[in-house]
Amino acid sequence: MGLELHELKGGEGHPLLLVHALFGSSADWAEAPAAWPGAVCALDMSGHGRSDWVRGGAYYPELLAADIDAALAHVGPVCLAGAGFGAYASLLVAGARHDLVRGVLLLPGTGLAGGGPQPDFATPSGRPDELAADTRGPFDPMVRTLERDVRPPEFAVAVARPIRRILLLEDGDPRPPWWEAVRALPASEHIEGDVRSALLHLRAATSIV
Secondary structure, X not given: OOOEEEEEEOXXXXXXXXXXXXXXXXXXXXXXXXXXXXXXXXEEOOOEOOOOOOOOXXXXXXXXXXXXXXXXXXXXXXXXXXXXXXXXXXXXXXXXXXXXXXXXXXXXXXXXXXXXXXXXXXXXXXOHHHHOOOOOOOEOHHHHHHHOOOOOHHHHHHHHOOOOOEXXXXXXXXXXXXXXXXXXXXXXXXXXXXXXXXXXXXXHHOOOO
């Protein structure tokens, strides 16, 4: 598997690693990285952007979390910001690598809810030929399976407990059960505004100068 890690902005000091939403890419972050004082990198997770597609298997959250972990091994200690599905995957990595992640910012976006807290056996899985179509586009059609992955709130809470700082960007829209459960943790803080202001808040909350 080849993964694309893009440097969006140079700089000295603690770096920021950005993780896109489902069906997105590192190109989605626009001018928001300018709010960060240090280097900013953005990952194309497998099946997205310029990264390779998985062959012979489906996508699942832990697989894409491993992509973020591989980027972490390259960049070193970071702050993480993830949108949509990337928020959930970033939470998994921040909990597993809490010694390397100073804080994590969770942002809304595509793929945030997944398939909910319990399996839904009545939900149609889609036509196999549609999911397995081998046509190069902005994302691998098989990543649509990530819209149905089960995310029990108690698992998200267990993963998140070791994280130093968790910031959740709220915009008044409903959030999935796993997000609401993580929001209740002592290390969590919910904030309002846009992505740029949320990054400024992450910077302040983690004492990045």
